[in-house]
Amino acid sequence: MLSKHSRGDGHTDPYADFWAPDPTDGTWRDHLADLAELFAPRVNGPQRLSFAAAVLSLILVTAFLSVHTAPRAEAAPAAPVAPAESLDSLLERADKLSEEYRGELRDMEAVLEEAEAAKERADATRKEVDEAREQVRYLAVATYTSNGLDPALSILLDPNPQEIIDTVSIVDHLSHTNNDKISYLLEAMERDEKAQANAEEKLEEAEADLEELEERRWEVRRLIAKYPVQEMTPPDNLTPRTRQMRDLIIEKFGRNDENGGVGCYRPNGGWVVGEHPKGRACDFMVNAHGQMPTPEQQAHGQAIADWAVEHAEDLGIMYVIWRQEIWDIRRNDGWRRMADRGSITENHYDHVHISMF
Incomplete structure (x- = not known):
């Protein structure tokens, strides 16, 4: 043997x-x-x-x-404690919280756009104020340096005093006009700066609300992950625990369809890895052609693998395979090198494999 x-x-x-x-x-x-x-x-x-x-x-x-x-008093196993809330109820709560989260996120994005627009308006107005002030300074210099004399003396000494009077009148009119423009622009700029400050204050409140809501979402996610009995369910033949993990990674990192997308259930589990037919595993592709990933694709896969390890306990992740290495929460010994299986795909260089309990 x-x-x-x-x-x-x-x-x-x-x-x-x-x-x-x-x-x-x-x-x-x-x-x-x-x-x-x-x-x-x-x-x-x-x-x-x-x-x-x-x-x-x-x-x-x-x-x-x-x-x-010999019989023992404690030999009889204790009756399993039923979860305080049904799995269907937890899933319904998760959907409602996700919908609320998306609504809050849309509101925050709107506030952020408002703050950005107010800042852009204030910056543009400030630029106009600077240009108007420059024109006033130029006109003032032109008024008092004409012929190197004070305008009152220039009228007496110049052979064509009417021309000087006309010039002074025009300069004075332009100066007043620009000063009025400056006053208007300053008021507009002040309004925009106040709008920007209000939007930024709203943004801080929205961010705090999102953080509180996200923590509530994670509480429900942990309950779903720990729910004892989970069967494969339509339409994708996944357990709720696996579906939750998949959707969270897609939410955070995208489907990456241009590089192969995401695959979970399949009737044939492949060599050794047998959770796919049980609806308890997903592959997150980074290269769709069985080729060694580019540095950008590799960084994408590494980010997914790191995130999965970080949230493994909360989500019920059993192990992660990536780049011919395996991380298993049951061993608590970090990443371990795996035997060569013969190809880029079988060695998990072109995709991250995540198996669930």
């Missing part, structure tokens, strides 16, 4: 136990058989144990059997 880690070719597979079922405790019959083998005579081996040792072994076996066969 091959050992647990043996591949049958004389080499040891350090990852075989990951795919093997968890070991179970032996029954009392197994332990008794082991003891019988221990004390049985061996060919070309050590002689049979002494009579005293045999008696001792019989005593030990008898004691062992009495312990394992």
